[in-house]
Amino acid sequence: MSIRVLVADDQELIRTGLAMILDAQPDIDVVATAADGLEAVRLAERLRPDVCLLDVRMPVLDGIAATRRLAGPEAAHPLAVVVITTFDLDEYVYGALRAGARGFLLKDAGPALLGQAVRAAAQGDALIAPSVTTRLLSVFAAGEPGTVPRQPFEPLTDREEQVLRAVAAGHTNTEIAAGLFISLSTVKTHVASVMAKLGVRNRVEMAIWAYETGRKP
Numbered sequence: 188m189s190i191r192v193l194v195a196d197d198q199e200l201i202r203t204g205l206a207m208i209l210d211a212q213p214d215i216d217v218v219a220t221a222a223d224g225l226e227a228v229r230l231a232e233r234l235r236p237d238v239c240l241l242d243v244r245m246p247v248l249d250g251i252a253a254t255r256r257l258a259g260p261e262a263a264h265p266l267a268v269v270v271i272t273t274f275d276l277d278e279y280v281y282g283a284l285r286a287g288a289r290g291f292l293l294k295d296a297g298p299a300l301l302g303q304a305v306r307a308a309a310q311g312d313a314l315i316a317p318s319v320t321t322r323l324l325s326v327f328a329a330g331e332p333g334t335v336p337r338q339p340f341e342p343l344t345d346r347e348e349q350v351l352r353a354v355a356a357g358h359t360n361t362e363i364a365a366g367l368f369i370s371l372s373t374v375k376t377h378v379a380s381v382m383a384k385l386g387v388r389n390r391v392e393m394a395i396w397a398y399e400t401g402r403k404p
Contacts, residue, residue, distance in 0.1 A: 189216040190309045195227035196242040224248030243272035251282040258287030267308040313390040339384040350377040355397035
């Protein structure tokens with residue numbers, strides 16, 4: 188079954204190009220496009236696509252606000268959102284992730300990485316542009332002076348430690364399953380358990396905690 192995607196970007200050329208790139212991939216089907224954030228939200232709520240690909244800077248409603256409405260904590264039926272932008276700015280990265288995005292890409296990422304991000308989001312994973320991830324984690328790893336990383340509610344098991352390091356290294360659930368010789372469902376169980384023990388909301392926060400506590404991959 189194809190992954191149903193909505194693409195939103197206020198520039199027609201870019202919007203059309205992204206849709207063509209995704210439609211050219213056999214397992215992805217672009218079901219709608221939108222020229223602003225509000226239109227994207229309305230279409231997404233009506234069509235319920237598997238993944239919404241949203242530009243950050245859009246008129247009427249920007250991509251961060253649209254992400255919050257579709258994937259944030261107050262969304263009744265949250266959707267998977269990947270945010271894409273021309274601007275490699277920390278404020279956009281933080282805003283997108285806090286709003287509930289499962290991915291953050293730059294528009295020069297290329298067709299392969301774009302497809303990977305959409306597939307990862309559809310599967311419940313998160314994919315952040317490698318250049319953005321490196322800088323993001325280094326900033327959080329430095330931490331504020333005197334900051335003590337929070338401790339898990341329960342100690343992590345050895346297997347959970349392995350999964351945590353793999354997530355911090357940027358591996359998807361499928362890659363972790365292959366590397367640790369365990370099933371995909373087992374990986375998802377471990378990831379969910381680690382998130383619960385750490386009190387974090389997503390894989391990026393897991394990775395940040397790993398770096399804060401010296402668990403570098």
